[in-house]
Amino acid sequence: MLLDARDLHVEFHTRDGIAHAVNGVGYAVDAGQTLAVLGESGSGKSVTAQAVMGILDTPPGRITQGRILFRGRDLLTLKGEERRRIRGTEMAMIFQDALSALNPVMTVGDQLGEMFVVHRGMSRKDARARAVELMERVRIPAAAQRVRDYPHQFSGGMRQRIMIAMALALEPALIIADEPTTALDVTVQAQVMDLLADLQREYRMGLILITHDLGVVADVADRIAVMYAGRIVETAPVHDLYKAPAHPYTRGLLDSIPRLDHKGRQLYAIKGLPPNLTHIPPGCSFHPRCPMARDVCRTDEPPLYEVSETRGSACHFWRECLDG
Amino acid sequence: MAEPILEVSGLVKHYPLTRGVLFKKQIGAVKAVDGVDFTLAQGETLGIVGESGCGKSTVARLLCGLERPTAGTITFKGEDITRLSGKALKAVRRNIQMVFQDPYTSLNPRMTVGDIIGEPYDIHPEAAPKGDRRRRVQELLDVVGLDPEYINRYPHQFSGGQRQRIGIARGLALRPEIIVADEPVSALDVSIQAQVVNLLARLQTEFDLSYLFIAHDLSIVRHISDRVAVMYLGRIVETGRDSEIYDHPTHPYTQALLSAVPVPDPDAREHRERIILTGDVPSPADIPSGCRFRTRCWKAQERCVVEVPALAVPAAFRDAAGPAAHPSACHFAEEKQVVPPEESRLNGNGPG
Ligand SMILES: Nc1ncnc2c1ncn2[C@@H]1O[C@H](COP(=O)(O)OP(=O)(O)OP(=O)(O)O)[C@@H](O)[C@H]1O
Ligand SMILES: Nc1ncnc2c1ncn2[C@@H]1O[C@H](COP(=O)(O)OP(=O)(O)OP(=O)(O)O)[C@@H](O)[C@H]1O
Ligand code: SF4
Ligand SMILES: [Mg+2]
Ligand SMILES: [Mg+2]
Numbered sequence: 001m002l003l004d005a006r007d008l009h010v011e012f013h014t015r016d017g018i019a020h021a022v023n024g025v026g027y028a029v030d031a032g033q034t035l036a037v038l039g040e041s042g043s044g045k046s047v048t049a050q051a052v053m054g055i056l057d058t059p060p061g062r063i064t065q066g067r068i069l070f071r072g073r074d075l076l077t078l079k080g081e082e083r084r085r086i087r088g089t090e091m092a093m094i095f096q097d098a099l100s101a102l103n104p105v106m107t108v109g110d111q112l113g114e115m116f117v118v119h120r121g122m123s124r125k126d127a128r129a130r131a132v133e134l135m136e137r138v139r140i141p142a143a144a145q146r147v148r149d150y151p152h153q154f155s156g157g158m159r160q161r162i163m164i165a166m167a168l169a170l171e172p173a174l175i176i177a178d179e180p181t182t183a184l185d186v187t188v189q190a191q192v193m194d195l196l197a198d199l200q201r202e203y204r205m206g207l208i209l210i211t212h213d214l215g216v217v218a219d220v221a222d223r224i225a226v227m228y229a230g231r232i233v234e235t236a237p238v239h240d241l242y243k244a245p246a247h248p249y250t251r252g253l254l255d256s257i258p259r260l261d262h263k264g265r266q267l268y269a270i271k272g273l274p275p276n277l278t279h280i281p282p283g284c285s286f287h288p289r290c291p292m293a294r295d296v297c298r299t300d301e302p303p304l305y306e307v308s309e310t311r312g313s314a315c316h317f318w319r320e321c322l323d324g
Numbered sequence: 325m326a327e328p329i330l331e332v333s334g335l336v337k338h339y340p341l342t343r344g345v346l347f348k349k350q351i352g353a354v355k356a357v358d359g360v361d362f363t364l365a366q367g368e369t370l371g372i373v374g375e376s377g378c379g380k381s382t383v384a385r386l387l388c389g390l391e392r393p394t395a396g397t398i399t400f401k402g403e404d405i406t407r408l409s410g411k412a413l414k415a416v417r418r419n420i421q422m423v424f425q426d427p428y429t430s431l432n433p434r435m436t437v438g439d440i441i442g443e444p445y446d447i448h449p450e451a452a453p454k455g456d457r458r459r460r461v462q463e464l465l466d467v468v469g470l471d472p473e474y475i476n477r478y479p480h481q482f483s484g485g486q487r488q489r490i491g492i493a494r495g496l497a498l499r500p501e502i503i504v505a506d507e508p509v510s511a512l513d514v515s516i517q518a519q520v521v522n523l524l525a526r527l528q529t530e531f532d533l534s535y536l537f538i539a540h541d542l543s544i545v546r547h548i549s550d551r552v553a554v555m556y557l558g559r560i561v562e563t564g565r566d567s568e569i570y571d572h573p574t575h576p577y578t579q580a581l582l583s584a585v586p587v588p589d590p591d592a593r594e595h596r597e598r599i600i601l602t603g604d605v606p607s608p609a610d611i612p613s614g615c616r617f618r619t620r621c622w623k624a625q626e627r628c629v630v631e632v633p634a635l636a637v638p639a640a641f642r643d644a645a646g647p648a649a650h651p652s653a654c655h656f657a658e659e660k661q662v663v664p665p666e667e668s669r670l671n672g673n674g675p676g
Binding site: 040041141155157159182185186187188189190191193212213214215216217219239242252253254256257258259260261262263264266267268269270271273305324 | 359375376417483484485486513514515516517518519521522525529542543544546547548566567570580581582583585586587588589590591592593598600601603604663664665
């Protein structure tokens with residue numbers, strides 16, 4: 001396994017108390033695989049990714065428990081310098097907002113080239129040539145001229161592709177993409193996702209794709225992990241999950257999206273709101289919103305039950321849910 | 325169809341581009357809205373879709389009288405409201421209210437919910453006598469599914485979905501006949517989105533409202549709209565009933581747009597044909613000659629460079645009465661099915 005995060009816990013000390021943002025998350029991704037992490041706003045997707053990348057704000061954040069095995073080594077036990085080296089060369093991250101992730105006062109060519117100068121000891125001239133190559137790779141037209149431009153001179157879709165180029169520069173084994181296309185229009189989103197999927201196949205990278213869009217997941221992922229209130233409530237190969245969800249939350253999400261291919265009746269709406277992370281409900285954290293909840297759900301926290309060799313569900317009644 | 329309650333004709337909004345400080349010289353114009361026509365019938369929902377910058381919000385602002393058009397007419401119940409001013413304009417404006425996209429910034433953080441929802445009554449005191457306002461506001465809170473006891477709370481004490489309900493309650497305060505909703509659910513999570521969409525549908529029946537529903541999410545627009553207009557660079561390029569647009573699109577841009585929407589069905593991956601458009605949307609300050617879509621269109625010919633295609637039923641379909649016979653601004657309009665019909669597996673009614 002390329003990356004295997006186990007039983008991760010992250011909390012934030014806030015004015016209102018301790019926010020339990022991540023509560024025992026585990027997920028794994030292999031080379032050449034795409035794992036989609038899906039969940040509503042605040043469910044802990046980004047915080048988990050930041051913990052894996054080693055870019056969590058500490059304080060206020062704190063990893064209180066867990067292991068992050070990358071190529072067999074626990075990243076949480078590594079020294080700062082070694083961790084930085086791995087982060088710079090073996091894993092990379094793509095963010096939602098390219099404009100704030102790129103340096104505004106440096107040309108994109110210099111930013112791309114710097115990676116090769118710092119990590120590969122290349123000359124400026126060779127690094128510049130590699131930068132142009134990379135920009136061509138991510139289909140920036142007239143790359144040789146545009147290499148001298150600054151980030152704000154590119155459109156949103158092009159900036160996102162430049163950030164992909166930057167993440168790919170050193171051919172990392174693992175890429176974490178945190179909502180890489182959320183800010184883009186659908187036609188541009190299609191361009192960018194297409195490119196990302198192509199490159200991932202070509203370099204056989206592991207890809208963790210964070211999103212809240214069930215359509216994007218269905219399009220590109222091999223596996224999916226659904227998060228709710230800082231936990232993974234269901235994980236499965238994508239085809240299985242869309243065919244028959246094993247958690248009422250997943251089922252509710254699938255039923256609440258309008259369809260493109262026909263005009264539906266009234267949408268199913270999951271009642272209520274996601275919990276406040278300083279006061280997560282006892283038992284199953286989804287129980288106040290769950291149409292299947294019974295007494296045991298209010299008292300006993302469901303473990304991630306094994307639904308099959310490749311699937312898990314954190315619902316006491318996963319069998320009933322699976323049967324519809 | 326019923327008599328239209330709203331009729332928009334030749335609507336144009338150009339923002340001048342100027343140079344110089346002392347002596348401003350106009351060097352061009354951002355053609356945000358560049359000739360838009362549509363009608364809206366009583367009790368109907370017209371959806372407007374299109375990518376960022378195509379002019380959707382500008383149309384919304386023009387309809388609500390927040391800005392004046394450069395040219396064109398907006399006829400509400402037989403009267404051109406672009407020519408009105410003063411009292412007459414104010415009276416008409418009561419009937420066309422707006423709900424905004426961003427539930428986080430469109431509400432004043434220093435005002436209580438009661439003041440926010442009751443604010444329209446300050447502008448239109450005739451709509452509710454002073455002593456009656458509190459009761460009216462509480463009624464509105466109830467209508468949108470919020471606890472009337474929340475009247476003294478501040479926006480930060482609410483979630484995104486709840487704030488959007490507050491925005492809708494404010495939009496309803498003056499009992500308008502038309503609601504212009506500009507991306508009302510785009511900032512919300514799917515589970516909350518469904519709650520708000522259902523609320524809008526319920527209110528429409530309850531108050532016989534007409535909606536202009538603006539969004540870039542094509543699935544939501546299909547769900548809520550009776551008719552749909554697809555905008556590109558300041559113009560409507562195709563319009564029709566929801567199934568005409570989604571199941572029988574004839575304009576290449578609509579086809580590309582629909583084919584790019586990710587659908588929540590992994591099985592669709594293999595049999596879907598994606599039309600990946602190359603290049604970016606041109607600037608509205610520099611609109612291509614002829615067909616404005618031609619720079620990204622895979623069908624473009626010489627004719628597209630020189631001749632502007634009109635928004636009309638294309639000649640090829642004019643004599644047939646089928647679903648392809650709807651207005652489409654393309655010289656080479658052809659039917660192409662891009663949304664594969666799937667079995668209605670996901671159309672259940674929730675768990676349990
Ligand atoms: N620096 C921080 N200080 C305090 N709380 C934080 C911090 N970063 C994240 N959190 C909290 O942790 C929780 C999980 O946040 P996270 O960003 O992981 O959510 P997410 O699933 O990525 O949501 P979104 O879809 O909105 O990006 C949130 O409640 C958030 O407020
Ligand atoms: N006051 C203004 N001055 C100059 N240009 C403007 C002004 N308002 C809007 N524009 C321009 O007009 C065009 C249309 O903008 P508009 O906000 O209507 O687009 P939109 O379709 O609502 O986009 P989005 O989906 O991003 O909300 C854009 O290019 C925009 O930059
Ligand atoms: S008119 Fe020409 S350029 Fe425009 S959409 Fe049709 S084929 Fe494409
Ligand atoms: Mg996030
Ligand atoms: Mg807008």
